[in-house]
Amino acid sequence: MSDATPFGPTLEDRIQAAGSPVQLLRGPGQLGPYVFPGIAAEFTNWRDEVRAWKDSVALLEQSYHMSELQLRGKDVIPFLSEIAVNRFDPFRVGRAKQVVLASPDGFLIGDAILFHEDDDFFRIVGAPFAHDWVQYRANESDYDVTAELNHNWSVVEAPRDVFRFQIQGPFALELVRELVEGTLPDVGFFSIADVTIAGKSVRALRHGMAGTPGFEIYGPWDDQQAVRAAFAEAGAKYGLRTVGASAYATTAQESGWLPLPLPAIYHGEELKSYRQATSAFSLESMGSLGGSLLSDRIEDYYVDPIEAGYGRLVDWDRSFVGRDALREKADNQKREKVTLVWNDEDVAATIQSSLFDSQHPAQFIALPSPMYATWAADAVQSGGQTIGFSQYMSFSANAGHILSHGILDRELATPGTELTLMWGEPDSRRDNVGRNELREIRVTVAPTPYFDKVIKRAAQVPASV
Structure with a gap:
């Protein structure tokens, strides 16, 4: 440095x-909005790429934008138990968990997915905020744990330890079963199976972002082309679409996950x-x-882990960084996460103003992702009073509307409630924001996730898948 x-x-x-x-x-x-490195904005068109994870099958590339922190040592679990809000015991090899990290005063620093690869080897995969905090704490710790960061391509464009992509959609399970040599092992939700595809030994994490079983496939970097080519060839009859950066930016919207909360x-x-x-x-x-x-x-x-939707993961029966402050927040919760559905007419009028009103232009709404900052915070009002904020937004080709994540006062977080989002950033000092005036956009509160998920329901998805 x-x-x-x-x-x-x-x-x-x-x-x-x-x-x-x-x-x-x-x-x-x-910087402006996060830019996904390594892949094209579109492989076909972003509307059909978005629809693929709802209607057919989608391949979502993660090899380039996901940071990875590798943890090794016999004390990884005790170490993580001190700094994460969620429980890691039991946590056997071949499983994955979400790791959620709070600040000393109970706000959210970040979250990521933790893979238990071997007895003393773990991977943390996700945005850099969780990795940076965990690596710092590991370096300051007396535990037997080492942390090595494998940067994404936003930092350095070089071969990485593993390639990684997701296969999602109603035909994902059928496609993976066809490609796995032999029988696809029984693997429950967030479990990892060792499989062979195109003659290459890879691992498959079972989960799903589209309401049906899906998989995250990863393996040695040099094996990726053979594996990816096999999916492309076999996936053609299932309507496989490779998802580009434009469509990928919208994935979190339908699932209800907060992809970029401001780290506390x-x-x-x-x-x-x-x-x-x-x-x-x-x-x-x-x-x-x-x-x-x-x-x-x-x-x-900031948001706290309860507001972000992680309340069910918190293990209150032990001490961890931020526990007491988070306990107080949980006992006095005033806000909750919702989906906000933007009014189509107001959106269209705002786009028209941004393009053609030279006197009083609105801030431009880019599609499919209107994000024009790394972290968004648009005031949401009721009766002229700010009652929360909208944090991350995108156009969902499946919903047919712009959706955003809202953190709102609980009494106004009921689905169907109509509110007003204030769109724009007048007098901005940031270089990528042009002259604009505030616009009111009507929004309606909807559940989060926006589409009902069934991926964890044993009655509908047998454990064997």
């Missing part, structure tokens, strides 16, 4: 130079040493905060 930056070498240096976390993240020079690391003395250890060139430092919710308090842009 070079120290030759006018802001200093760390995140804390950049915050001090900007004056505050909000001033930094809303300032000029910050920018405040407080307890986290100062972490900010001092975080590079000025990290996504945490270079990312941008955008939207109509305006506050000088960075905490107003």
